[in-house]
Amino acid sequence: MKFFVDTADTAEIKALTPTGLVDGVTTNPSLVMKSGRDFREVVAEICDIVEGPVSAEVTATEAAQMIEEGKSLAGIAQNVCVKLPLTFDGLIACKALTGDGIKTNVTLCFSANQALLAAKAGATFISPFIGRLDDINVDGMDLIREIRIIYDNYDFQTEILAASIRSANHVKEAALVGADVSTVPPGVLKGLAHHPLTDKGLQAFLDDWAKTGQKIL
Numbered sequence: 001m002k003f004f005v006d007t008a009d010t011a012e013i014k015a016l017t018p019t020g021l022v023d024g025v026t027t028n029p030s031l032v033m034k035s036g037r038d039f040r041e042v043v044a045e046i047c048d049i050v051e052g053p054v055s056a057e058v059t060a061t062e063a064a065q066m067i068e069e070g071k072s073l074a075g076i077a078q079n080v081c082v083k084l085p086l087t088f089d090g091l092i093a094c095k096a097l098t099g100d101g102i103k104t105n106v107t108l109c110f111s112a113n114q115a116l117l118a119a120k121a122g123a124t125f126i127s128p129f130i131g132r133l134d135d136i137n138v139d140g141m142d143l144i145r146e147i148r149i150i151y152d153n154y155d156f157q158t159e160i161l162a163a164s165i166r167s168a169n170h171v172k173e174a175a176l177v178g179a180d181v182s183t184v185p186p187g188v189l190k191g192l193a194h195h196p197l198t199d200k201g202l203q204a205f206l207d208d209w210a211k212t213g214q215k216i217l
Contacts, residue, residue, distance in 0.1 A: 001175045004052070004161065004183035008035040010045050012186040017049060024052035026105070026127075026163070026183040028083065029059060040076060047077035053124070055105045057083035058093070066093035074102045081105050081124060086114045091121040098122035105161065112146035119156040125181065130174070131164035140164070141173045148178040168192050 002023035005013055008031040016022050025046050032039050043056045054077070058069040070082040070093060081103040084090040094104045098121070105125040106118040110133060118126045128147060130140030147160050159180035165171060168191055174182050 001179065002052075002181040003189060004055075004181055005189060006031070006163070006165075006183045006185050008032045008037075008042050008046070009186070010035075010042065010049065013046060013049050016186060016189065021189065022050055022052070023181070024054060024081075024183075025050055026055040026083070026161075028055075028057050028107075043073070043080065044076050047079050050079070052079060053081040053103055053105075054079055055081045055083040055107075055125075057107070058085075061085075061087070061089060063089040063092035063096075066090065067096050070097045070102060070104075071100070083107050083127075086118060091117055094118065094121040094123050098124070107163070110143070112143060112150055115143075115147040115158075115160075116150055119151060119154075119158040123158045125159050125161040127161045127163040127183070129164035130162055130170055131166045133164075134166075140170075141177055144174055144179050145177045 003021050004024040004026050005016060005022055006026045008027045013025060032042055035042055047054050056073045058066045060066045060069050066084060066089060073082050074080050082097055083105045084093050086106050086109050094106055097104050103124040105127055106123040107127040109115050109126055109128045115126045128143045133140035133143060144160060144162060161181040161183055162174035162179040163183050165182055165184045165188060171182050171184060171192060
């Protein structure tokens with residue numbers, strides 16, 4: 001599974017890249033607003049930090065303007081992936097931008113039928129929102145399972161990008177059901193490495209090592 005970091009905080013991205021875990025980044029207007037910085041400036045900086053896809057979202061709602069905005073965003077850097085809403089206009093824009101060789105991430109997916117349409121339109125990524133489905137008492141992982149089956153049935157190349165991930169358990173479940181990518185907030189990604197027994201075991205080793213009075217260097 002690939003990991004994308006869901007943030008517009010360039011300091012967080014820089015801190016995580018040495019781990020080798022950051023395969024890409026997803027942003028949205030809300031995340032950029034929190035950063036308080038110029039949108040294009042943030043996207044350009046992130047694209048310099050990571051080699052993988054960096055999702056930058058259009059703000060238009062009509063296809064023609066989405067296409068125009070998408071081409072403009074794609075001009076920022078070669079690894080920009082244009083993020084489009086899962087509407088009919090978004091699908092038209094997806095088809096057009098994909099035809100021009102621009103990567104696309106179709107977002108706000110809440111049903112398997114929507115995901116099927118996005119794949120037909122040639123989306124590079126489809127972003128089902130797990131957490132938001134859980135919020136309305138619908139199991140978001142059921143959606144990932146359905147999309148995986150449909151995509152495998154027809155050998156669609158669109159990658160399933162599990163989004164709206166809120167916990168380590170979400171990441172595990174998404175991996176188990178076959179999501180290609182999980183996009184996670186920095187705190188969730190860091191938390192995947194934590195386990196109380198790891199901390200306890202490490203402390204025991206350190207305590208025993210201290211008793212030897214030795215040093216490695």
